[in-house]
Amino acid sequence: MPHLWLLICLCLIFLLSVLSVFVGVIDLTPMALLQDPEALQLLAVSRLPRTAAAVLTGCSMAVSGQIMQILVRNKFVEPISAGTGQAAALGILLSVLLFPAAGLAVKMSLAAATALLGTLGFLALVQRLPPTEPLLVPLVGLVYGGILGAVMVFIAYQADLIQYIDVWMLGEFSGVMRGRYELLWLAGIAAFVSYLIADQFAILGLGRDMSLSLGLNHRQVMAMGLLCVSVVSALTVVTVGMLPFVGLIIPNLISRQLGDNLRVTLPVTALLGGVFVLGCDILARVVRHPYEVPVGTIFGVLGTLAFLWLIYARPRNA
Amino acid sequence: MIRIRNVSHQIAGQTILQGVDLDIQQGGLTALVGPNGAGKSTLLSLLARLQTLQSGQIEINGQDLQQISHGDLAQMLAILPQVLTSTHRISVEDLVGFGRYPYSRGRLGPKDREIVAEVLESFELQEIKHRFLDTLSGGQRQRAYTAMAWAQDTEYLLLDEPLNNLDIAASRSLMSRLKSLAVQQGRTIVIVLHDINYAAGYADHIVAMKAGRVVTNGPPREVVSEAFLRSVFDTDARVIVANDRPLVVV
Numbered sequence: 104m105p106h107l108w109l110l111i112c113l114c115l116i117f118l119l120s121v122l123s124v125f126v127g128v129i130d131l132t133p134m135a136l137l138q139d140p141e142a143l144q145l146l147a148v149s150r151l152p153r154t155a156a157a158v159l160t161g162c163s164m165a166v167s168g169q170i171m172q173i174l175v176r177n178k179f180v181e182p183i184s185a186g187t188g189q190a191a192a193l194g195i196l197l198s199v200l201l202f203p204a205a206g207l208a209v210k211m212s213l214a215a216a217t218a219l220l221g222t223l224g225f226l227a228l229v230q231r232l233p234p235t236e237p238l239l240v241p242l243v244g245l246v247y248g249g250i251l252g253a254v255m256v257f258i259a260y261q262a263d264l265i266q267y268i269d270v271w272m273l274g275e276f277s278g279v280m281r282g283r284y285e286l287l288w289l290a291g292i293a294a295f296v297s298y299l300i301a302d303q304f305a306i307l308g309l310g311r312d313m314s315l316s317l318g319l320n321h322r323q324v325m326a327m328g329l330l331c332v333s334v335v336s337a338l339t340v341v342t343v344g345m346l347p348f349v350g351l352i353i354p355n356l357i358s359r360q361l362g363d364n365l366r367v368t369l370p371v372t373a374l375l376g377g378v379f380v381l382g383c384d385i386l387a388r389v390v391r392h393p394y395e396v397p398v399g400t401i402f403g404v405l406g407t408l409a410f411l412w413l414i415y416a417r418p419r420n421a
Numbered sequence: 422m423i424r425i426r427n428v429s430h431q432i433a434g435q436t437i438l439q440g441v442d443l444d445i446q447q448g449g450l451t452a453l454v455g456p457n458g459a460g461k462s463t464l465l466s467l468l469a470r471l472q473t474l475q476s477g478q479i480e481i482n483g484q485d486l487q488q489i490s491h492g493d494l495a496q497m498l499a500i501l502p503q504v505l506t507s508t509h510r511i512s513v514e515d516l517v518g519f520g521r522y523p524y525s526r527g528r529l530g531p532k533d534r535e536i537v538a539e540v541l542e543s544f545e546l547q548e549i550k551h552r553f554l555d556t557l558s559g560g561q562r563q564r565a566y567t568a569m570a571w572a573q574d575t576e577y578l579l580l581d582e583p584l585n586n587l588d589i590a591a592s593r594s595l596m597s598r599l600k601s602l603a604v605q606q607g608r609t610i611v612i613v614l615h616d617i618n619y620a621a622g623y624a625d626h627i628v629a630m631k632a633g634r635v636v637t638n639g640p641p642r643e644v645v646s647e648a649f650l651r652s653v654f655d656t657d658a659r660v661i662v663a664n665d666r667p668l669v670v671v
Contacts, residue, residue, distance in 0.1 A: 178508065237508075302527030306519055308509055312471050312502040317573065318495025318523040362510040362553055366527070 105367045108360070112374035116158060119381045123154040126385055128393045148281045156284040157276055157384040157398075158377040160339050161349060163290035165376025166369060167335035168350020169357075170297055170328045171222075173308045175229050177240040178358065181350030182222065182336045185244030188345045189251035190221020191337040192271040196255055200262055207341070211286060214337035221251060222333055274339070274346035275397040276384050283342070290338040294373055297331045301365035304328065308363060346399055348406035349376055355413055379405075422447055423468065423577065423609075428477030430463055430633075437463045439633040441477070445611060447576075449625035450603055453613045456654055459630040461613045462503060465579050468611070469500035481577070495523035499573040501566055503581040503613075513557070513565045514550040517541055520572030536572055543602060544568040560591030567595065571602070580612040584619060592616075596623045617654075621645045621667045629653050641667055 124146060125131050131150065135142040168181040182188055194217030198210045225247055232239045252272075259268045270278075297304065303324045306314045314321050339346065353376045361368045383401040390396050423445040430438040438460045445451055453461045466472045468479060470486065479486040481497060489497070499520075511519075517540055521533040529537070541547050544564050554562055563583055570578055580599075584592045600623050603610050614620045620627050621641040629637040629644060631653050637644050645667035647660050659670040 300527075302519075302522070305511070305515075306522060308511075309519070310502070312466075312469075312500070315471055315491075316469060316495065316500045316502075316570070317519060318492050320491055358510050362512060362515075364511055364515045 105361050105371055108357075108371045109374065112371060112378055115378045116374060116381065119378060119385060120154050120158070123157070123381060123385050124150045126388050128388075149279075152281045152284050153276050153279045153384070154381065156279040156287050156343060157381040159287040159291045160274075160276075160343055160346060161353075161376035161378070161380030162373040163287070163294040163335045163376075164339060164346060164349040164380070165353035165372045166294035166297060167332045169354035169365070169369065169372055170304060171332050171350065172354060173304050174222075174325060174328045174332070175226060175240060176308065176310065177229075177237055178355055179238070179241040179351070180244045181347070182218075182332050183340075183345050183347045183350060184248050185241070186221045186225045186248045186251050187218050187332060187336040188340055188347070189248050189255060190224075191215070191218035191333075191340040192268065192345065193217050193221075193251060193255045193258075194337065195271060195341055196259055196262075196264065196268060199264065199267070200258070207286070211337060211341050214341050215334050218333035218337040218340075219329060222329055222336075226329075271340050271344045273397050274344035274399045275387070275395070276343055277395050279343065286338050286342050290335045293331050293334045293338075297327070298365075298369050298373070300324065300327060301369045305363065305365040308365075344399075346380070346402065348402055348410075349380060352406050352409050352413070353379060356409065359413060359416070422482065423611075424478075424480040425464075425468075426478045426480075428464070428467065428474065428479065430460070430467065430472070430475050432463075437633055438467075441630075441633070441635055443628060443635050443638065445577075445609065445628075446626065447609050448603070448607055450600055450610045450612060450623060451626040451628060452620035452624035453611060453628050453630065454615075454617055454620050454653075455630035455636075458632075460633045461630055462581050464630070465500065465581055465611065465613060466502075468577075469498060469579055470494065471500065471502070492523060495573065495575075497575055498577040498579065499570040499575040500579040501570045501581060501583065503585065508555060510553045510555055512551050512553055513546050513568075514541065516554060516565055517546070517550075517568050517572050520569040520574075523573060536574065540568050540572045544571070544598065559586045560588065560595075563587060563591070564595060567599070576609060578608060578610045580610065582613050582615060584614065584616065592619065599623075617645065617650070617669050618671075621669070645669070 127150060129145060131142055131145060171180055171182050172178050191214040194214035195210055198205060198213040202209055225244060228243055228247060229240050232243065259265050303319055306317055306319050307324050311321055354372050357368050357372045357375060361371060383405060384398045387396045387398045387401045425441055425443040428438055428441045441464060455461055467474055474487065517537050518529055521529055521537065525533045541550050546565060546568055549561060554565060567583060583595060596619055599610055624641060627641050627644045628635060636653055637649060645660060650656055650658050660667050661670060
């Protein structure tokens with residue numbers, strides 16, 4: 104089963120990537136690539152980076168959502184709506200205010216640091232919740248994310264930067280060009296590194312006591328997970344903006360269909376994330392051609408439908 | 422042998438254990454019994470280092486528990502906590518495979534696979550090995566988790582109330598399986614039991630605790646009596662002898 108899913112996702116990514124390269128405001132045909140040097144330029148500067156950005160964002164966000172769910176031991180949370188995303192955006196805002204001349208690396212580092220703090224804050228809050236009330240966790244996450252978001256908007260309002268923060272609040276890929284998305288490869292690497300220790304995350308999902316009994320270095324794996332979630336969130340918020348739902352829907356879909364043995368399922372989760380985000384981005388480009396709809400809006404609509412199906416469909420038994 | 426010396430423990434200012442001294446002999450089944458809040462689970466979690474030892478000393482096979490590394494301890498001692506999650510969608514076979522983590526670090530080798538297959542066999546999980554945990558009955562799930570802890574292949578196995586939520590058939594089959602496996606493989610099982618009759622019926626030793634202290638320690642026939650039930654559990658019940666073992670008439 105998982106191999107079949109993997110194969111299908113790989114094929115879909117390939118097909119959608121080809122499609123993505125040829126869909127856009129400027130007409131680009133396969134024939135033109137062979138004859139027109141400008142077409143090649145368009146491909147290299149805009150279409151390929153955009154396609155890569157969508158796939159990388161989808162993959163790494165799906166993985167970081169899965170890891171976040173293991174860290175808080177609740178399937179209904181994801182970093183972008185539970186404070187990590189807002190904290191990352193707050194970090195970028197602070198870097199713009201405090202170090203306006205600094206480059207992308209500083210912005211990025213500050214965003215990762217605040218994302219880490221934001222996630223730690225969420226973990227601390229969640230640990231105090233009664234384990235018998237699992238639905239409190241996502242609710243507290245939404246409230247917590249909302250408060251952090253409000254703080255950010257307030258600061259932006261005071262500093263007259265409201266228009267500026269819109270870029271991070273609503274994720275979309277229309278601004279992606281060569282030279283402005285490469286940080287996302289780091290997010291992809293972070294997701295890949297977490298795949299290397301997927302077994303340890305799977306054991307972490309059994310709970311603290313069980314993982315200690317199995318000799319897992321519980322603190323270390325928690326720290327690795329936190330780092331992955333924070334880095335991926337910060338990088339995606341900095342480069343393409345907040346894209347909620349991806350980290351929630353994709354891991355849940357895979358968990359329902361294939362289970363939680365991450366060694367087997369995490370690659371499928373990542374690829375399916377890529378498929379979904381890239382597919383939504385292509386739709387975003389064609390729905391109101393030649394204008395674009397933000398990909399977050401498309402994903403919101405499709406994601407909600409997928410989520411409803413997820414809740415009402417019977418889970419696969421094995 | 423596990424040596425526990427003068428162990429005291431407090432949680433939020435409340436004394437849970439008071440100067441516990443206890444030797445757990447190698448081999449066989451030791452049952453920890455006592456009324457609710459006697460400190461049985463706390464003692465077990467201190468033995469497995471799930472909580473930090475506050476005062477006193479614990480030695481396992483002559484080694485100070487605090488000095489043993491995570492990895493080494495996981496090859497000497499396994500614990501199955503009381504609350505087992507059911508939301509995790511892991512197949513029974515994968516779960517038992519996790520039991521090999523202290524040896525395989527996630528990559529199951531041929532020997533690990535062999536042990537997993539053996540354990541699935543001896544816990545009668547072959548037929549449901551591809552099922553996800555959240556689709557199993559309480560008894561099957563408990564059996565799967567116990568099999569995982571068994572696959573860890575440790576000299577000591579600590580089980581915290583494994584019979585919770587199990588019906589009589591599942592309880593009896595789990596106890597007799599544990600007992601015969603312990604004898605076969607010379608392992609030491611320490612098990613917290615609520616029902617004194619299961620302790621009397623299957624254990625080689627009974628350790629009774631009350632209000633954070635060990636009050637009695639010995640084979641079931643010497644420990645379980647009407648006076649014992651009165652002093653430890655504050656209840657008057659008749660004790661008869663059946664099949665050479667004491668039986669509490671409830």
